[in-house]
Structures are given as structure tokens and as C-alpha cells.
Amino acid sequence: MPVMMDGPQLLKFLEEAFPQAGHLRLAIEHLDEHSIRLRLPIDERHLRPGGTVSGPTLMWLADCGTYLLIMAQLGPVALAVTTNLNMNFLRRGEAGRDLIAQGRLLKLGARLAVTEFSILSDGSADPIAHATLTYSIPPRGGMG
Amino acid sequence: MPVMMDGPQLLKFLEEAFPQAGHLRLAIEHLDEHSIRLRLPIDERHLRPGGTVSGPTLMWLADCGTYLLIMAQLGPVALAVTTNLNMNFLRRGEAGRDLIAQGRLLKLGARLAVTEFSILSDGSADPIAHATLTYSIPPRGGMG
Amino acid sequence: MPVMMDGPQLLKFLEEAFPQAGHLRLAIEHLDEHSIRLRLPIDERHLRPGGTVSGPTLMWLADCGTYLLIMAQLGPVALAVTTNLNMNFLRRGEAGRDLIAQGRLLKLGARLAVTEFSILSDGSADPIAHATLTYSIPPRGGMG
């Protein structure tokens, strides 16, 4: 089953839903109906004092990736909202290396979507953080 | 048992650990050894398109409150780090009303601290979000 | 607003949904539209080797309490199902003291209900465990 929106379409849509994404140089390296791989170059905005990647950056990346996985299947469902985020912070993410977010759609039901994401520093096998997220999917009309 | 750091001491320390806090007009309305109540005035920086309070703002507030509850007991343990955050997003938080974060220390052990926070819009009884957080506490030296 | 089902009605209904509850001497000590307080006497079935309360007992109690809070508001919605459970295990629960579960309904929406529970040993102020749960509520027909 092909995805309903491809990478360029998704990034264009994302800029409207998450305006901060537009100037972040976020890239979609892989996308199929079950998984996604994102790359985010790190700059000053993503770092805490001491030079480690900030928690909000990690959470934003997993949240954004979930939104993209849902859009890729359903098309532009602007009203999908995060209802749960669980994140384990595992190691310090270092400045100077891109973040890689590898995500997987665990369920896409009529009402809920659930994903899991591992976030790594490019070139390392050890995850910086791991997240599971739940989105509530709005009811779709007859024309959906 | 009195707290080791009071509200003004904590806010001063917080500005160093979370620099973005300094200009946010965050206030500590209550603090004892088991609980804390924070108030955060909402401005443009905390809103998403459409005027609802953003997820990162809610997560930052719970994370910051946990850090303050730990500092209040242990003094300035700069190396305490978040290891888990679980947040349920319950309702839209509206612009124009302060956020209130009511937090509770569930455990302060030798190695882990666990808190829970309810975040509300001022004047409402219905929480916008609820979070539980775990911090890892670094080993304390003999002079502790 | 009164609850739709009172304590005795709920316990009767619970025995059908959770058959193991019937012979557990579970008691509802308090119930209103936002909160519940349960008491569970501990016996051999609830203990691990070494005499501490088992994880499944704690999770069952929070799950059961959530179900009761939803039933108290909606009546017998047999198809409500747990979609997420997050539990922090804080201290050892001791044999010889009843478990007390103090729960709160954070949200009861058209599609999701979210609760939080603190579980304590009777007579202690320090929680053994804390949980948040999400239930998916089935669509209700016109005949309610």
C-alpha cells in the first residue's frame, strides 16, 4: 500500500502545522507505511548549557515524527492531537552530530495511533532517548 | 523538616540551570517538603498556532517543578537529570490565563526522585495535562 | 451531579467483568464523581517471595479502580478497555497491611478517560506505587 503523502508533501504540510519546523532543515531520510527516519541538524537552539541536546528538542522530534507517520497514511488530518508522550532519556546527545529519529507505527486505528521512536546521534548505535506516543485521530467524515 | 532552599533561592538557582526561566516571570506560590505550586504567565512564546498552550511549555513546567522540588530538599544538586517523563495531554490550555502547576514529591530516594504534576489554567478545576517524572540523583560525597 | 452507579452496584458489576475480584474482599471506601478510594486486604495470592506486594496486584488495583470510576459516571460500559498504563514502583508494600488505592478522574471525554492512582499501605503516608491509566470508551448509541 503506497503512502498518501510523500516526503516533500509532508514537509510542506508540516511547516504549517509546526511553524518552527520550516527553518530547521529537518529531512525525511526514509518513509514507508510503517516506519520513518528523520535527520535533524543540531544548532545552538537545540542545546542546553554544557552542550547537550535539550529534552524539548528530543520530544519535539518524536512528536513531529509521529505526526508525519499519521499524515503519510491518512493525508492532512490537521486535528490529530498528542494525548500521551512517554520518554526515557538514556544518554547525553552531543553537539556537532545530527540527530537521527527512527520511528515505527505500532497501531493506526480508527481513533488512536501509537508510535515508538529511538533517537540517536548520527554514527552511534546507542540511543539518546526512546519515546512512545499516542495521538487521538478525529472522526473522519463521509468524504474523508 | 524545613526545606533547604526557599523560593527566592530556588528561582535564583533555576536561572542558572534553566536560563530560559529567568525572563519568564515564573513564580513559586507555595513550597513545602512534599509539594510545590508554580504560576507561569502565558505569552506568545508559549502558544501554538490557534492560541493553545504548546506541549513543550507544559513539559518544561513539569520538568522545572520537579527540579525545584528536589533542590528544595537536597540543595543545589546541579547534576540531577530527568530519566523519564510521562505526560497525558487532557484539554486545550487557553491563552490569556496563567498556567498553574501543582506538584507532589512521590519519592526522594538515594538514587531516584519521582514526582507527579497537574497543570491547570488559572481559575479552572480541570487539568490541561498531567505528568509523572523521574530524576536520577547523583551520588553525594562524604561532605554532602 | 450524582454518580450513576453506587458502590454496591459497582462491586456487583465488577464481579462479572473481573471475576477474580469477587472473592478478594475488595471494598469501596469512598466514591464521588471525581474520585474513589479502594481497600484491598492482602493475602498470600498478592505476595512475592520475600513477602512484598506483587507488581500485578498493584497494577490490577489501579486498573480496576479506573474501571469503577468510569462505570460510576457512565453506567455499565462493558467494552471500555485499557489502552495505556504507566506505573512507577516506589517502595516495597508490606504483607499484613491492607492496600489503599486513592484515585482521581483527570478526564472523562467522549472517547478517552484518564485517571491517576496512588497506592499506599494502610496507615502510611508514603505511596508504594503511582499509576496513570487511559481507557478507550466505546461510542455510545442513541439508546445510551
Added chain:
Amino acid sequence: MPVMMDGPQLLKFLEEAFPQAGHLRLAIEHLDEHSIRLRLPIDERHLRPGGTVSGPTLMWLADCGTYLLIMAQLGPVALAVTTNLNMNFLRRGEAGRDLIAQGRLLKLGARLAVTEFSILSDGSADPIAHATLTYSIPPRGGMG
């Protein structure tokens, strides 16, 4: 790096730590230093009325798998304890098919271990449940 305990050693140790495991015909189908695959035949004890796999069975399997992953690396650390369990319940697990639990060690630090597990019915690609768990690892002695 080889594991410190192999499958048969682990199952023997497990029977002491989780006595209910001994008669469950749990099998370790794969084990390396980062991952594990467990198989659990389903019988009456694991089902709820209606014939779906019970929540406690799913949680026990993820908890047990985490314990085994830690033991495989550290040897018999009897005092490791669960501090957090987060589980998303995704689909009904059916009677008549074995449960497969596929787990991964996200972190094994000096003080905390974090894992994630997908649980499926044998022969299906769609997970029934997904869990992340944290264990607290006791301090090891000077000879560790």
C-alpha cells in the same frame, strides 16, 4: 561480548525469582547482549472472559524479559527491581496462539537499565502490546 548467563541458566534462575514461571513452559528463542525473544504458550490462566489475553500476562512477560536481559549481562543480580513500566495495549491477543515477546536493551548503566518490548501473537506482524521498562540495578561490590 558473550552473555554471562545463557538461556538454560537464565530459565533455571528465573524459576527462583518468578516462581510462577516454572510451570509456564516459557522458552527463550533468542538471546544476545542487546536483545531477547521469548515464546509463551497461552492457556486458561492467561485469558480473560471472552478469550483475550489478559493485561497481567502481557505485563508479566515484558517484566520477565527485562529481568532476563539484565541477568544475561550482569549475572544473577537478584535485587534488581522494576521502577517503571509503561505499556500500550494495542489489539486483542487471541487464545490458541503463542505469545512472542521481542525485547531490546536500550541502556544498561551502572544504576538503571531500560528496555522496550513488542508482544505479538505468533504468526502476526501486528503487536498486541508495547512496553518500556526501567529497572534499578543495585550497587555492585568492589569485586564487581
